[in-house]
Amino acid sequence: MHADRIQDAAPSTPHEAPAWDRAAFEAQLRARGRSYHIHHPFNVMLNSGQAQPAQIRGWVANRFYYQIAIPIKDAAVLSNCPDPAVRRGWVQRILDHDGFELGGLRDAGGLEAWLRLAEAVGLERAEVLDLRHVVPAVRFAVDAYVNFARRAPWQEAVCSSLTELFAPEIHRQRLASWPAHYGWIEPAGLDYFRNRVGQARRDVEQGLAITLDHFTTRAQQERALEVLQFKLDILWAMNDAMAMRYGVTP
Numbered sequence: 410m411h412a413d414r415i416q417d418a419a420p421s422t423p424h425e426a427p428a429w430d431r432a433a434f435e436a437q438l439r440a441r442g443r444s445y446h447i448h449h450p451f452n453v454m455l456n457s458g459q460a461q462p463a464q465i466r467g468w469v470a471n472r473f474y475y476q477i478a479i480p481i482k483d484a485a486v487l488s489n490c491p492d493p494a495v496r497r498g499w500v501q502r503i504l505d506h507d508g509f510e511l512g513g514l515r516d517a518g519g520l521e522a523w524l525r526l527a528e529a530v531g532l533e534r535a536e537v538l539d540l541r542h543v544v545p546a547v548r549f550a551v552d553a554y555v556n557f558a559r560r561a562p563w564q565e566a567v568c569s570s571l572t573e574l575f576a577p578e579i580h581r582q583r584l585a586s587w588p589a590h591y592g593w594i595e596p597a598g599l600d601y602f603r604n605r606v607g608q609a610r611r612d613v614e615q616g617l618a619i620t621l622d623h624f625t626t627r628a629q630q631e632r633a634l635e636v637l638q639f640k641l642d643i644l645w646a647m648n649d650a651m652a653m654r655y656g657v658t659p
């Protein structure tokens with residue numbers, strides 16, 4: 410008890426910077442958006458109307474591997490989280506992607522919406538489902554995300570989902586530019602992006618609240634930024650791999 414009191418009263422070491430308040434910490438997290446894959450040359454090509462159909466098909470088929478990993482990643486978060494209130498909110502993410510049928514309500518889910526996108530860009534469902542187009546480095550990058558969520562403290566896994574802070578903008582970009590540049594894509598194929606704008610906003614509210622509550626010392630906050638950067642790097646590496654495979658046209 411006595412030792413505890415002494416420890417509690419001990420001043421922080423001279424080298425330890427003070428913690429950021431919530432607003433400043435959130436601003437630090439948001440500033441990491443500078444390395445979001447929205448700025449990757451492969452994504453810039455896709456969203457500025459410069460992509461050829463084969464490049465769009467390649468992106469859709471490879472991104473399917475990310476899509477199928479997300480609910481598995483979210484199940485890993487649930488499996489590590491002892492807090493029922495957090496789990497009650499988090500489980501919605503799995504339903505968003507896998508769909509549900511409950512009391513007469515039915516939603517086909519995000520994976521089905523992605524497969525419809527695949528068909529709209531000219532891919533067969535079978536060639537997407539069997540993952541034949543997924544390039545090795547995309548697989549490795551996505552697997553790194555799932556493995557991180559399995560092994561890290563659940564609050565870090567939550568924090569790693571915060572790239573979604575920047576996702577509504579990339580979905581909105583696609584909704585704005587794809588119909589104008591790629592008239593050959595059936596507009597209903599873009600429903601996935603339409604649905605995600607609202608879902609991502611809700612996800613971020615939850616993920617951000619948990620992150621701001623949990624990472625409270627400066628050292629923890631720096632760790633959260635590291636975790637977010639790790640996830641940003643995963644998305645960036647996926648784009649590097651797709652650029653290598655499908656090329657980037659100026």
Ligand SMILES: O=C(O)c1cc(C(=O)O)c2c(n1)C(=O)C(=O)c1cc(C(=O)O)[nH]c1-2
Binds near residue numbers: 570573644
């Ligand atoms: O199209 C995109 O650029 C993009 C990015 C991200 C992201 O930032 O991680 C997600 C999504 N889409 C997405 O559709 C999605 O469901 C999603 C879930 C998560 C996550 O980490 O839990 N990220 C993302």
